[in-house]
Amino acid sequence: MKKWWWKILCIVLLVYTVTAGLLLDVPRVRILNETIRNLYFHVCMWFAMMILFTISVVHAVRYLRTNNLKFDILSRQYAVVGMVMGVLGYITGAIWASATWVDPNNSAAASFGAIAREPKLIGAAIALLIYAAYLVLRDSVQDIDKKARIAAVYNIFAFAFLFPSIWIIPRLLPSLHPGGEGSGNPALDFNGLDARMRVVFYPAIIGWTLLGVWIVSLKVRLAYLNEKKLSAL
Amino acid sequence: MIKKMVLCLLFQIPILFAFAQDSSAEMADTFRSNGKIYVVVAVMLVILAGLILYLVRLDRKISKLEKNP
Numbered sequence: 001m002k003k004w005w006w007k008i009l010c011i012v013l014l015v016y017t018v019t020a021g022l023l024l025d026v027p028r029v030r031i032l033n034e035t036i037r038n039l040y041f042h043v044c045m046w047f048a049m050m051i052l053f054t055i056s057v058v059h060a061v062r063y064l065r066t067n068n069l070k071f072d073i074l075s076r077q078y079a080v081v082g083m084v085m086g087v088l089g090y091i092t093g094a095i096w097a098s099a100t101w102v103d104p105n106n107s108a109a110a111s112f113g114a115i116a117r118e119p120k121l122i123g124a125a126i127a128l129l130i131y132a133a134y135l136v137l138r139d140s141v142q143d144i145d146k147k148a149r150i151a152a153v154y155n156i157f158a159f160a161f162l163f164p165s166i167w168i169i170p171r172l173l174p175s176l177h178p179g180g181e182g183s184g185n186p187a188l189d190f191n192g193l194d195a196r197m198r199v200v201f202y203p204a205i206i207g208w209t210l211l212g213v214w215i216v217s218l219k220v221r222l223a224y225l226n227e228k229k230l231s232a233l
Numbered sequence: 234m235i236k237k238m239v240l241c242l243l244f245q246i247p248i249l250f251a252f253a254q255d256s257s258a259e260m261a262d263t264f265r266s267n268g269k270i271y272v273v274v275a276v277m278l279v280i281l282a283g284l285i286l287y288l289v290r291l292d293r294k295i296s297k298l299e300k301n302p
Contacts, residue, residue, distance in 0.1 A: 018277045028258040
């Protein structure tokens with residue numbers, strides 16, 4: 001394995017996340033109960049997605065500055081794995097919401113009607129769909145240089161749109177999701193998050209992000225091999 | 234410097250105990266006292282180990298390809 005030390009770090013952090021995340025003491029909060037531990041898994045997916053998308057847009061800008069196709073490949077693979085993390089975050093969020101947001105006195109349809117209106121869910125769905133369009137757009141262009149340039153420009157737009165759709169608008173509207181209506185950023189607020197949770201939460205973010213970067217590095221190396229093979233033909 | 238850091242850490246300790254607890258919130262206390270939560274930890278660790286082993290194998294294979302394609 002190439003440059004293995006950060007891969008070991010990733011494994012250690014993830015093993016720590018799972019064991020400490022399930023066994024250590026957490027604050028007792030009504031309604032959330034034991035599901036508060038999802039902070040180490042569900043929230044970390046979104047953090048990893050955000051970090052991977054940021055690296056992706058940086059590579060897109062680097063491609064536009066240098067016209068080096070290497071950065072185009074990097075940019076695309078970071079975006080794809082970022083989307084995988086985002087979809088996992090969405091699915092885990094749905095499971096979490098079905099246990100904490102749903103009113104057992106209402107019918108399933110009424111609960112769904114209330115939850116489907118959540119600005120955070122709609123915003124996250126829009127953001128992920130915009131990134132899905134990135135893949136469609138990129139892979140529908142035949143010319144290699146044109147494909148790379150259009151994809152890089154669109155990537156910058158998609159990244160810029162993340163901010164209103166998942167960070168700003170859900171914060172302005174009333175929401176069941178933490179962070180609604182100007183209550184700040186619940187996960188990053190250093191004083192709001194219990195110290196017992198912070199010792200697991202921060203390592204968990206790093207661990208899950210490194211796992212994403214690891215997968216990206218494998219995909220990028222495969223893509224390079226492919227390019228080499230094509231240029232040798 | 235080290236003295237300051239140690240002092241800083243010492244001042245953090247009371248914060249660990251200072252959080253108000255809502256003891257009426259239901260938690261998996263019985264489950265934990267039965268020790269069953271360890272089953273979940275074991276299952277999750279096995280899944281994680283499987284995924285990571287898969288990644289390591291892929292990593293090795295790609296390394297081999299890079300050396301002699």
